[in-house]
Amino acid sequence: MNLLLLSNSTLAGDEYLAYAKGKIQSFLAARQVTEILFIPYAAVSFSYDEYLAKVQKVFGEFEVQVRGIHCEPDPLAAVAAMQAIVVGGGNTFHLLQQVWQQGLIEPVREKVRAGTPYIGWSAGANMACPTICTTNDMPIVQPQSFEAFDLIPFQINPHYTDVKLQNFAGETRDDRIGEYICANEGKYVVGLREGCMFLLENGKLRLVGTKPAKIFKNGQDAREIAPDEDFGFLL
């Protein structure tokens, strides 16, 4: 498989996808991709067309055409035909609900497992996991199932942070992930910090970025793993 899974689209104060642009470009160029299919269903408070235009602007800079699946008369045929699939961030529940409703889970899963490149950021990275059970998003709509594309055997927590709000009694991110691993024994969760991404190619998983990822599994102490270390145990 060929996966590029980003924690987030944009760093605070930066331009859209700016930190990731070079990596996206080289990932697509190495695979001779000139046109991608974009899935914008995580958008809630702005339109799919606006989302498409925003992504077209960025991908246009390196001359990759972007087609929005919401514009395709036959979305399943578009999935089958396209050179790469790109899933943008937003609300993970809304994204998953739409993907299920439109019968896209199986077709995208099979296509990407067969080698078609997949890029996802934030909610789009969560969608590559077995389920969306490690999203940070609010469950604003109910998807048919929490099962997602299941392209990797572990869970990503995008936008991972261990910074705590002062004088706040609600759960921290680590508390929440701690509950997940408690309720889901044997599963790995990776806290993927903003500005970091996973690259899976030639059966090898690499962390790209300058910050370590934090690994959680029930019965083990959470631990930090640096980008140059081996992530093979996750596969």
Place this chain on the structure above:
Amino acid sequence: MNLLLLSNSTLAGDEYLAYAKGKIQSFLAARQVTEILFIPYAAVSFSYDEYLAKVQKVFGEFEVQVRGIHCEPDPLAAVAAMQAIVVGGGNTFHLLQQVWQQGLIEPVREKVRAGTPYIGWSAGANMACPTICTTNDMPIVQPQSFEAFDLIPFQINPHYTDVKLQNFAGETRDDRIGEYICANEGKYVVGLREGCMFLLENGKLRLVGTKPAKIFKNGQDAREIAPDEDFGFLL
């Protein structure tokens, strides 16, 4: 109905339920409640027995007996018989999954609608809403449905805060609630700050606490409403 819905159990650095203890005591005493049924299913990383013991310790201070529904040979009979129902915080998805699995949604809803006092904090306050769609919790397990006890016609966001993490690009709480109202037109969401609670009695809804609540509805500017103002429009 007789509802006491708390944003949270405990303020940062404080003892368990300390800020709310007096209010819980007077709410129960005014209704001659001497024994309550506690639903501990939001607990994930500690046991139901531990949770029960913690709550018994607090309620014991004002001589109210606490029975854990998980210890009852016939939970439905316990719901039917009990003087009041109390639902503790933790993970809302885990709580809702268990409540559905054990067939408690309808029995608790009918019992409380018929007048039995209900107290809930955090996840337990979310459970009083039509759905759990405004929880902050991680969807660590999948409940059969997002529908909850539906005792009030609006959504509470517990632990509401508008404090933002520095240098963080992920969604703020207001962004997330903004997505909810966008996807659910006509619904009210109330951001209930820590240390605050709603008291519903004699058909009147009051905010108790020292901080305003923040009201969100699609097409309207979010606005703050102080404890001494009228919340009747939510009913």
